[in-house]
Amino acid sequence: MPQKTPRNRLLFSVVVLFAINILNFYDRHAPGALVEPMRKEFHLNDTQIGLLASAFIWLYAIIGVPLGRIADSWSRKKLLAWGVVVWTSLTASAAFARSFAFLFFSRMGVGVGEAACAPTATSWLGDLFPPQKRSRVLAMFMLGVPVGGALGFFISGPLAQAYGWRAAMVLAAVPAVLFVPALLRVEEPARGASETQHTPLARGSMWAVLRIPTLWWIIASGALLNFNMYAIGVFLPAFLSRVHGLSLAHSGIATGVVYLIGGLAGGTAAGFLGDSVMYRRKDGRMLGAALFALVAVPFACVSFLLPAGSLWTAIPFLTLTYGMLNTYYGFVYSAIQDIVAPDQRGTTMAIYFLAMYLGGASYGPLLVGRLSDVLAHRAATLAGSPAVTEAFRAAGLQQALLTIPAFSLALSGVLYAASRTIVADIERRESRASHVVSLASTELPT
Numbered sequence: 531m532p533q534k535t536p537r538n539r540l541l542f543s544v545v546v547l548f549a550i551n552i553l554n555f556y557d558r559h560a561p562g563a564l565v566e567p568m569r570k571e572f573h574l575n576d577t578q579i580g581l582l583a584s585a586f587i588w589l590y591a592i593i594g595v596p597l598g599r600i601a602d603s604w605s606r607k608k609l610l611a612w613g614v615v616v617w618t619s620l621t622a623s624a625a626f627a628r629s630f631a632f633l634f635f636s637r638m639g640v641g642v643g644e645a646a647c648a649p650t651a652t653s654w655l656g657d658l659f660p661p662q663k664r665s666r667v668l669a670m671f672m673l674g675v676p677v678g679g680a681l682g683f684f685i686s687g688p689l690a691q692a693y694g695w696r697a698a699m700v701l702a703a704v705p706a707v708l709f710v711p712a713l714l715r716v717e718e719p720a721r722g723a724s725e726t727q728h729t730p731l732a733r734g735s736m737w738a739v740l741r742i743p744t745l746w747w748i749i750a751s752g753a754l755l756n757f758n759m760y761a762i763g764v765f766l767p768a769f770l771s772r773v774h775g776l777s778l779a780h781s782g783i784a785t786g787v788v789y790l791i792g793g794l795a796g797g798t799a800a801g802f803l804g805d806s807v808m809y810r811r812k813d814g815r816m817l818g819a820a821l822f823a824l825v826a827v828p829f830a831c832v833s834f835l836l837p838a839g840s841l842w843t844a845i846p847f848l849t850l851t852y853g854m855l856n857t858y859y860g861f862v863y864s865a866i867q868d869i870v871a872p873d874q875r876g877t878t879m880a881i882y883f884l885a886m887y888l889g890g891a892s893y894g895p896l897l898v899g900r901l902s903d904v905l906a907h908r909a910a911t912l913a914g915s916p917a918v919t920e921a922f923r924a925a926g927l928q929q930a931l932l933t934i935p936a937f938s939l940a941l942s943g944v945l946y947a948a949s950r951t952i953v954a955d956i957e958r959r960e961s962r963a964s965h966v967v968s969l970a971s972t973e974l975p976t
Contacts, residue, residue, distance in 0.1 A: 539717055540658060544667065546712050547651045550614060551671055553705050554647045555678025557621045557640065558586070559789075560702045562763045563686035563782040564695040566771055571695075572630050576765075576906075576927065580899025583764045584892045585634050590641035591887035598649035598880020606650040607718045613650075614706050614713070617643025622703035625696035648883060653875040656867050657719040668867075669801025669860030676793015676856055679763060680786040687767065687782015739878045742869055744816075744955045747948035748862060751819075752886025754941040755858050758934045761894035762852065765902075765927060769834075772924035774841040784845060792853035796822070800860025812868075812956050816949035819861035823942035826854035830935035834928060855938065862945075869955045901930040 561568070565579055600609055620639035627633045651671065659667045686698040739745060766788065770781040800818070807814030833847040870878045906926030910918045 543658060543716050544655070544670070546709070546716050547654065548671055548674060549705075550610065550709050550713065551647065551651060551674030552678040552681065553614070553618070553709060554644055555675050556682040556705075557617060557678075557702045558644065559679040559682035559763050560621070560686045560698060561624075561637070562765075563683045563767050563778075563785065564690050564698060565764065565768045566778055566781075567690055567695045568633070572633070574630065576768075576899035576902040576923070577896070578630060578899075579768075580764060580895035580897070582633060582637050583760055583895035586637040586641040586644075587760070587887045587892040588641070589638045590645045591884045591892070593642050594645040594649060594880045594883045594887075595877075596880075597646050598877045598883075601646075601649040601653055601880075602874065602877050605718065606654050607713060607716060609646050610650040611710050611713050613643045613646025614710050615643070617641075618703035618706035619643075622700045624699040627696075645883075649875075649877075649879045652863065652867075652879050654718065656875050666801040666805050666860075668863045669797050669804065672856075672859035672863060673794060673797045675759075675859065676789040676797065676852070680790035680793065682786075683767065683782040683789060684786035685782075687785075688779040690782075691777065691779040739870055739874055739881065742955050743951045744869055744948050745866070745878070745882070747944055747951065748866060749882055749885040749889075751858075751862065751941055751944045751948065752882055753890030754937050754944060755823075755855065756886050756891035757894035757897075757937050758855060758941075759894070760891040761898040761931065761934060764895040765898060765931065766848070769927055769931060770841070772920065773838050773928050774844065775838070776841070784841075788845065788848045788852050792849040792851070793856045796853035796856035797860055800857035803857075804861045804864055812953045813949040815861040815865045815868075816945055816952050819858050820942050820945035820949060822854045822857040822861075823938055823945055826851050826938045827935045827942070829854060830938055831932070834931045834934065838924070851934070858941075865948075865952060869952065869959055871959070898927075898930045898933060901933070902927040905929045 561582065568574065569579060597609065597613075617640045620636050620643065623639070624633060624636040627636065652668065655667055655671055682702070686695075686702070689698040689701060767778075767781040767785045770776045770784050771778065776784060800822070803818055804815045807818060811817075829847050829851040833844055833851050836844045836847070866878060866882065867875060902923070903926065906918050906922045909925045910916075910922045913922070915922070
């Protein structure tokens with residue numbers, strides 16, 4: 531039987547982990563709001579802007595695997611606390627940058643610290659809530675993506691316009707002063723505490739989870755999703771400034787609106803739908819994720835094809851696009867926990883993040899940035915211009931962002947493929963758990 535956690539302790543745990551995840555994505559997205567002042571100060575092109583995001587992702591993905599392994603065997607509380615200290619310290623250090631190389635170093639360091647967050651927190655939440663309630667709580671936890679991103683854009687853009695982008699980076703680190711002491715007061719649950727039946731401990735290599743067919747489809751889906759999400763996070767404020775003429779402050783606020791409304795609506799809907807559909811069919815979560823990704827395709831096409839000056843039409847379509855893509859977390863993250871044992875969740879999330887970030891997020895900003903530069907130069911050449919002006923840069927970025935609907939279509943197909951294998955994988959895990967319970971009951975003394 532699952533171990534019962536007192537309601538007040540349960541609520542405090544969820545609030546603290548949610549707040550830390552908000553800070554996680556605030557610090558991750560704050561540089562996206564500051565792309566234009568950084569680009570102009572250091573004379574960067576869009577490829578270099580994309581490289582800054584990729585630098586973060588490379589270490590985030592690679593370091594996450596050993597940290598996930600540690601999260602399955604050591605104190606998740608201490609590991610997460612150290613992670614917060616590291617990433618916020620290096621976020622603030624960007625204020626001292628005097629070169630592109632220092633910016634590059636600081637973002638790589640942020641990736642090391644933030645790599646501790648997802649494996650520890652998702653494993654922790656999985657031990658607080660039983661399977662039939664996990665979609666809602668994990669969807670709420672992943673609302674840290676849009677809420678943290680929105681706050682990063684809402685605050686960083688206007689603050690940078692008023693006081694400079696360096697002040698915005700320092701402020702992004704300040705909440706850690708409150709969050710780390712709060713985390714250290716939270717009581718960590720035992721592994722497997724919320725399972726409705728005894729689940730056997732997994733044995734063997736940490737890579738054994740890769741024998742689960744559905745996990746391969748989920749990993750591929752994560753790479754496709756993250757290509758889109760990180761391209762949007764890095765280049766949406768620049769797109770709104772270049773194509774629709776918004777100031778630094780207003781582009782940050784507009785991006786924050788897209789993140790907050792779209793992300794909250796999509797994440798909340800997926801949480802409730804993901805739990806309710808599991809009562810009817812075990813492949814429901816994956817089918818729901820596939821459907822919403824497919825719906826994102828036409829919305830994304832309209833968002834990026836609208837001409838300059840169509841801001842009030844573009845914002846609703848951008849919000850719908852982001853909302854559809856954000857449903858992924860509520861559906862898929864809970865599905866991962868349906869197919870792996872409790873003591874493999876940290877490791878599984880780390881392997882998943884390794885593949886999805888190296889295979890998707892690291893390429894999203896970099897390839898979109900590179901494509902933007904190529905298309906901008908092509909537009910200048912066709913126009914007979916010796917210089918790549920801001921108008922050509924706007925056209926290049928607008929065309930490059932059309933990769934997003936293409937990747938959304940591929941994402942939908944991969945999620946549908948996962949729905950075809952997940953039922954068998956869930957039943958296989960439940961069968962193993964029932965077998966252990968049966969053996970244990972026969973060994974009890976009479």
